Amino acid sequence: MGCECERKGAVYSGIKGILACPADKQGALVIERCDACKRFHCDEAAAIHYATCKGGTLLYVTRAKRILWTDR
Numbered sequence: 064m065g066c067e068c069e070r071k072g073a074v075y076s077g078i079k080g081i082l083a084c085p086a087d088k089q090g091a092l093v094i095e096r097c098d099a100c101k102r103f104h105c106d107e108a109a110a111i112h113y114a115t116c117k118g119g120t121l122l123y124v125t126r127a128k129r130i131l132w133t134d135r
Contacts, residue, residue, distance in 0.1 A: 068097035078116055081109045 068075075068082055076083035076094070080102025084093040096102065096109035103109040114121050 066097060066100040068100060076113060078113060081113050083113070 066079070069079055074082040074084060080097050080100055082095045082097055084095070086092050094110035094113050095106045096104075103112065110121060
């Protein structure tokens with residue numbers, strides 16, 4: 064059986080080691096690494112890999128220390 068990040072559900076991203084929270088009102092996703100398998104060393108590395116695979120733009124949010132991905 065695989066890791067939690069590989070199970071389809073609300074945070075499934077389609078890429079092993081990456082969790083994608085549902086899009087907000089502006090259509091942005093919060094991308095995080097999977098803390099169970101730790102394929103990526105940080106959330107930023109996971110978001111960069113996700114954007115590379117899926118396309119899109121990375122937006123750095125300093126106060127929240129999260130990287131958002133959007134397909135705009």
